[in-house]
Amino acid sequence: MLKIKNLHASIDGKAILKGLNLEINPGEVHAIMGPNGAGKSTLASVLAGHESYEITEGEILFEGKDLTALPIEDRAREGLFLAFQYPVEIPGVSNVNFLKTALNEIREYAGLKPLSAKDFLQLVKEKSALVELDSSLATRSVNEGFSGGEKKRNEIFQMAMLNPKLAILDETDSGLDIDALRIVASGVNALKTKENATLVITHYQRLLDYIVPDFVHVLFDGRIVKTGGKDLALELEEKGYDWIKAEHA
Amino acid sequence: MKKYSEDDLATDLKNQDYKFGFVSDIDSDTIPCGLNEDIIRLISEKKNEPDWLLASRLSAFEQWLDMKEPAWAHVKYKSIDFQAIAYYAAPKQTKKYESWDDVDPEMKATMTKLGISMVEQQRLTGVAVDFVMDSVSVATSFKEKLGELGIIFCSFSEAVQEHPDLVKRYMGTVIPPQDNYYAALNSAVFTDGSFCYIPKGVRCPMELSTYFRINAGGTGQFERTLVIADEGAYASYLEGCTAPQRDENQLHAAVVELIALEEAEIKYSTVQNWYPGDKNGVGGIFNFVTKRGVCEKNAKISWTQVETGSAVTWKYPSCILKGDNSIGEFYSVAVTNNHQYADTGTKMVHLGKNTKSTIISKGISAGKSQNSYRGLVQIHKNAVNARNFSQCDSLLMSSECGAHTFPYIECKNPTAKIEHEATTSKIGEDQLFYCKQRGISEEKAIGLIVNGYCKEVLNKLPMEFAVEAQKLLTLSLEGSVG
Numbered sequence: 030m031l032k033i034k035n036l037h038a039s040i041d042g043k044a045i046l047k048g049l050n051l052e053i054n055p056g057e058v059h060a061i062m063g064p065n066g067a068g069k070s071t072l073a074s075v076l077a078g079h080e081s082y083e084i085t086e087g088e089i090l091f092e093g094k095d096l097t098a099l100p101i102e103d104r105a106r107e108g109l110f111l112a113f114q115y116p117v118e119i120p121g122v123s124n125v126n127f128l129k130t131a132l133n134e135i136r137e138y139a140g141l142k143p144l145s146a147k148d149f150l151q152l153v154k155e156k157s158a159l160v161e162l163d164s165s166l167a168t169r170s171v172n173e174g175f176s177g178g179e180k181k182r183n184e185i186f187q188m189a190m191l192n193p194k195l196a197i198l199d200e201t202d203s204g205l206d207i208d209a210l211r212i213v214a215s216g217v218n219a220l221k222t223k224e225n226a227t228l229v230i231t232h233y234q235r236l237l238d239y240i241v242p243d244f245v246h247v248l249f250d251g252r253i254v255k256t257g258g259k260d261l262a263l264e265l266e267e268k269g270y271d272w273i274k275a276e277h278a
Numbered sequence: 279m280k281k282y283s284e285d286d287l288a289t290d291l292k293n294q295d296y297k298f299g300f301v302s303d304i305d306s307d308t309i310p311c312g313l314n315e316d317i318i319r320l321i322s323e324k325k326n327e328p329d330w331l332l333a334s335r336l337s338a339f340e341q342w343l344d345m346k347e348p349a350w351a352h353v354k355y356k357s358i359d360f361q362a363i364a365y366y367a368a369p370k371q372t373k374k375y376e377s378w379d380d381v382d383p384e385m386k387a388t389m390t391k392l393g394i395s396m397v398e399q400q401r402l403t404g405v406a407v408d409f410v411m412d413s414v415s416v417a418t419s420f421k422e423k424l425g426e427l428g429i430i431f432c433s434f435s436e437a438v439q440e441h442p443d444l445v446k447r448y449m450g451t452v453i454p455p456q457d458n459y460y461a462a463l464n465s466a467v468f469t470d471g472s473f474c475y476i477p478k479g480v481r482c483p484m485e486l487s488t489y490f491r492i493n494a495g496g497t498g499q500f501e502r503t504l505v506i507a508d509e510g511a512y513a514s515y516l517e518g519c520t521a522p523q524r525d526e527n528q529l530h531a532a533v534v535e536l537i538a539l540e541e542a543e544i545k546y547s548t549v550q551n552w553y554p555g556d557k558n559g560v561g562g563i564f565n566f567v568t569k570r571g572v573c574e575k576n577a578k579i580s581w582t583q584v585e586t587g588s589a590v591t592w593k594y595p596s597c598i599l600k601g602d603n604s605i606g607e608f609y610s611v612a613v614t615n616n617h618q619y620a621d622t623g624t625k626m627v628h629l630g631k632n633t634k635s636t637i638i639s640k641g642i643s644a645g646k647s648q649n650s651y652r653g654l655v656q657i658h659k660n661a662v663n664a665r666n667f668s669q670c671d672s673l674l675m676s677s678e679c680g681a682h683t684f685p686y687i688e689c690k691n692p693t694a695k696i697e698h699e700a701t702t703s704k705i706g707e708d709q710l711f712y713c714k715q716r717g718i719s720e721e722k723a724i725g726l727i728v729n730g731y732c733k734e735v736l737n738k739l740p741m742e743f744a745v746e747a748q749k750l751l752t753l754s755l756e757g758s759v760g
Contacts, residue, residue, distance in 0.1 A: 120730055122733075131717050
């Protein structure tokens with residue numbers, strides 16, 4: 030589904046990703062861990078198409094298409110979803126209106142008709158239950174005045190509504206208490222199918238107790254330096270990142 | 279992928295075309311350019327006016343001659359040559375239409391282009407429309423139906439002929455000619471406009487609407503609107519404006535007076551889309567408008583405006599809260615792009631006890647435009663327990679535009695409570711990125727964000743107007759994204 034080959038990316042002339050390789054197949058859950066400044070969030074931004082980053086070398090194929098040639102919105106319409114670390118507030122725009130616009134743009138791209146109001150509301154009802162999102166949040170302005178936990182749940186709610194092929198969760202566990210973490214994780218697990226894939230970016234092993242990865246990658250200094258199964262996450266939790274830093278310094 | 283920068287956005291915005299820039303090919307009956315007593319006599323004569331009105335025009339003209347063009351507004355424009363303007367242009371058709379079928383097909387086509395086909399309007403929306411092209415009102419619908427309730431809704435000229443007592447009694451009582459330079463000019467040379475009277479205790483069952491359009495070249499439009507809501511009456515009045523695209527600047531100096539007697543309520547909504555000039559700042563309407571209402575006891579006046587057009591806008595719809603417990607409201611969205619200037623706001627003058635006013639102003643600036651809020655909240659000595667809340671927000675779309683706020687507060691009563699909030703923000707790159715990551719195109723994203731930002735004001739517009747205003751906002755700001 031996603032093939033990243035020798036990816037180099039920089040921001041303001043500063044190289045952050047320095048030859049990253051990664052392959053994700055349908056049905057898989059991958060976790061990327063690593064110390065601060067390793068380039069984890071940069072990878073998420075580059076995949077989504079954030080314009081501050083420049084790709085200097087390498088390629089990204091998504092379902093066989095050159096992702097770098099697509100504008101941000103077309104990447105989303107192709108089925109790439111980013112759950113933001115810091116979800117953005119949009120005052121005056123209701124969550125429902127926002128999602129309806131997004132969903133219908135994605136449907137139009139796929140050659141489908143807009144969803145009827147009735148079907149849309151049914152979908153909202155169904156999916157908001159999945160992340161135990163208070164129905165009043167659906168009608169409030171996008172993320173405005175939401176608590177940290179509500180914002181993260183709202184991200185997963187949007188993911189459920191838009192039904193992406195590849196979901197990237199960027200530090201979704203940050204700022205969540207244990208109950209919220211469990212709700213978010215169970216939402217993500219419920220959305221898992223054989224056709225879609227998840228890329229979890231996280232600092233801590235904690236989230237991976239709930240969203241169990243098939244592969245764990247360690248990102249250090251812009252490259253993936255180690256790959257293993259879920260046990261690698263436990264090892265990192267125990268030993269920290271210093272031994273990896275020492276190995277690759 | 280190339281970064282879509284603010285500069286690109288600015289370029290896209292610059293290339294927006296004015297969509298109402300057609301000129302109707304209708305013969306105009308225009309009098310020679312210039313301004314002097316003879317011209318005023320000629321206008322008055324053409325309109326078959328009573329002597330008192332001519333006398334009032336001449337006195338206003340005399341006062342105007344002694345006045346100076348105000349220079350305090352934060353606007354820049356080529357000074358106006360008042361002798362180069364024709365002060366009267368009527369579509370060449372002497373008699374008023376008996377029925378809709380008699381109306382010149384070309385004129386009907388104009389209305390259709392404006393999106394206000396009368397037939398549609400009558401059938402679908404139940405809006406009564408008084409259509410003013412250049413200086414003469416050409417058709418008024420629904421008059422009969424309104425007549426049954428005793429409501430008078432007609433052109434100003436018609437009111438002068440048929441309801442001279444009402445006109446004489448109220449005209450100039452809220453905005454006397456000496457009020458300001460443009461009000462004096464209007465009082466001297468006004469040609470037509472709308473008149474509305476709602477009798478005691480009557481709630482007008484439909485939105486009253488006037489569509490203004492400047493068609494003839496080299497003309498000014500000086501319309502005069504007078505709305506009177508008698509005791510306990512209610513009216514909602516809509517005003518929409520467009521003008522064709524021309525390289526020259528055209529002057530629009532209107533006067534609107536609202537009178538809300540005891541317990542009455544007037545809601546006055548404007549969507550102004552005069553031609554703003556091209557992307558280099560050539561042409562466009564100079565919009566110098568005086569709008570003011572007076573509230574008697576327990577009365578309420580609410581101004582809502584969406585201003586997207588005109589090269590220069592100078593406009594302060596105001597409320598004189600004369601009666602106890604009266605309420606004044608001002609909700610405004612002003613959008614400026616390219617080289618437009620807008621200096622707009624309101625005056626809330628609290629005279630009575632327990633008077634309340636609310637001001638919500640949303641400015642959006644793009645291109646190289648300058649957008650200013652200017653407001654005065656004045657609490658007089660006897661206005662015990664007066665309350666005001668003001669909120670002035672500015673949204674910047676480019677790095678070359680400007681947003682300014684000039685709030686004045688004068689308070690002479692210690693029991694008053696006045697609140698003022700102001701914010702300035704830039705349209706967020708992070709908001710755009712977030713929207714686009716959800717599959718929303720840049721154009722739709724800007725539309726969503728801007729409409730969300732203006733929601734408090736748009737919500738105050740009547741339904742059919744709100745939809746038009748939303749489209750207009752999106753139209754004025756969106757770039758064709760490449």
